[in-house]
Amino acid sequence: xxxxxxxxxxxxxxxxxxxxxxxxxxxxxxxxxxxxxxxxxxxxxxxxxxxxxxxxxxxxxxxxxxxxxxxxxxxxxxxxxxxxxxxxxxxxxxxxxxxxxxxxxxxxxxxxxxxxxxxxxxxxxxxxxxxxxxxxxxxxxxxxxxxxxxxxxxxxxxxxxxxxxxxxxxxxxxxxxxxxxxxxxxxxxxxxxxxxxxxxxxxxxxxxxxxxxxxxxxxxxxxxxxxxxxxxxxxxxxxxxxxxxxxxxxxxxxxxxxxxxxxxxxxxxxxxxxxxxxxxxxxxxxxxxxxxxxxxxxxxxxxxxxxxxxxxxxxxxxxxxxxxxxxxxxxxxxxxxxxxxxxxxxxxxxxxxxxxxxxxxxxxxxxxxxxxxxxxxxxxxxxxxxxxx
Ligand code: APR
Ligand code: PHB
Numbered sequence: 073x074x075x076x077x078x079x080x081x082x083x084x085x086x087x088x089x090x091x092x093x094x095x096x097x098x099x100x101x102x103x104x105x106x107x108x109x110x111x112x113x114x115x116x117x118x119x120x121x122x123x124x125x126x127x128x129x130x131x132x133x134x135x136x137x138x139x140x141x142x143x144x145x146x147x148x149x150x151x152x153x154x155x156x157x158x159x160x161x162x163x164x165x166x167x168x169x170x171x172x173x174x175x176x177x178x179x180x181x182x183x184x185x186x187x188x189x190x191x192x193x194x195x196x197x198x199x200x201x202x203x204x205x206x207x208x209x210x211x212x213x214x215x216x217x218x219x220x221x222x223x224x225x226x227x228x229x230x231x232x233x234x235x236x237x238x239x240x241x242x243x244x245x246x247x248x249x250x251x252x253x254x255x256x257x258x259x260x261x262x263x264x265x266x267x268x269x270x271x272x273x274x275x276x277x278x279x280x281x282x283x284x285x286x287x288x289x290x291x292x293x294x295x296x297x298x299x300x301x302x303x304x305x306x307x308x309x310x311x312x313x314x315x316x317x318x319x320x321x322x323x324x325x326x327x328x329x330x331x332x333x334x335x336x337x338x339x340x341x342x343x344x345x346x347x348x349x350x351x352x353x354x355x356x357x358x359x360x361x362x363x364x365x366x367x368x369x370x371x372x373x374x375x376x377x378x379x380x381x382x383x384x385x386x387x388x389x390x391x392x393x394x395x396x397x398x399x400x401x402x403x404x405x406x407x408x409x410x411x412x413x414x415x416x417x418x419x420x421x422x423x424x425x426x427x428x429x430x431x432x433x434x435x436x437x438x439x440x441x442x443x444x445x446x447x448x449x450x451x452x453x454x455x456x457x458x459x460x461x
Contacts, residue, residue, distance in 0.1 A: 078226050079102045080103050080229060080234065080236050085229035128179070198235055208351040252422070254297060278294060342360060355380060371458055
């Protein structure tokens with residue numbers, strides 16, 4: 073088989089890139105190791121920046137998001153028993169859309185099907201060849217048969233544990249990592265959200281977050297030690313701890329119910345440089361991971377896709393082959409800024425194991441300053457709604 077761009081990974085990055093390139097007349101094949109059902113079973117955050125919303129609309133995939141997505145003009149921050157609101161609308165005249173990543177992925181798959189886009193599932197042993205030549209190819213096994221895809225370019229959209237990043241030689245690749253000494257225990261419950269906007273809560277017992285998927289499906293998190301387990305957390309224990317970490321006015325309004333999903337996720341910051349080697353580009357989680365505190369994971373995948381699809385269109389359609397040489401630098405500039413913001417949100421809102429009471433008071437002072445300062449709120453708002461592409 074031959075294609076112009078072979079895309080490794082059928083998550084949001086790979087599907088959005090494939091859809092945008094296909095609509096521009098550029099041929100792609102997506103090679104995904106899992107089944108579609110498995111990909112769609114993943115529970116992931118869904119706070120969409122304007123840039124991602126516009127990209128989905130450009131890809132012809134924005135209709136259900138525009139119909140069902142929840143527009144959020146602000147967020148609540150809680151500390152020292154109080155909560156205050158930061159208005160994205162007042163500070164930066166912008167907003168975000170809350171729409172689950174699973175739904176984004178579902179819409180992308182539907183669009184791929186509608187255009188007859190080729191997504192190969194259950195591809196085993198995907199291997200990249202000749203990446204440092206002008207004629208790369210990809211091999212994989214399916215149903216016991218070895219397959220080969222010759223292509224001009226390979227987009228590594230295969231996530232943090234994928235094969236693409238590791239194809240870049242150690243002598244070329246630099247990996248920057250910061251592992252946080254705690255995790256997030258998250259639950260889904262078929263209950264109305266405690267507030268129509270999100271609540272990010274700092275507390276001496278640890279961070280908590282009140283979020284949602286829709287008006288009847290809530291998503292809550294509490295920070296847990298790294299060695300904690302889901303089995304140690306009954307629903308009752310979770311609800312009691314969440315109530316202790318959010319201000320009384322919200323704790324009293326909390327509607328609880330049985331969890332329909334419960335899991336613990338670690339937090340890390342990770343960035344691979346460069347995001348391009350030869351004919352291979354890294355996109356999304358394959359290149360970078362951010363702690364979920366700033367809700368930037370999916371949104372950084374989107375800005376990578378934005379830069380790359382324009383570079384490939386320039387290469388194929390506008391006789392401007394030099395644009396692909398600027399992809400890595402452009403993408404990384406935004407990745408580092410979003411990683412800084414995610415690190416700042418994580419450092420200001422979480423309780424660190426070695427943290428002293430003085431440290432806790434410094435965090436509370438930072439949040440008290442945020443409450444009173446329009447300048448500080450504007451800085452948070454412009455990062456949260458998404459820096460320009
Ligand atoms: N071969 C083929 N496919 C692979 C391989 C491989 N060797 N390794 C991983 N994959 C697939 C995974 O099964 C997954 O479906 O690549 C896809 C990568 O998808 P994501 O991990 O969702 O990464 P990405 O598409 O960049 O989306 C980033 O997803 O993980 C969240 O928080 C993250 O919101 C962010 C978004
Ligand atoms: C979520 O709804 O899962 C969510 C929202 C905002 C975040 C992280 C997770 O910052």
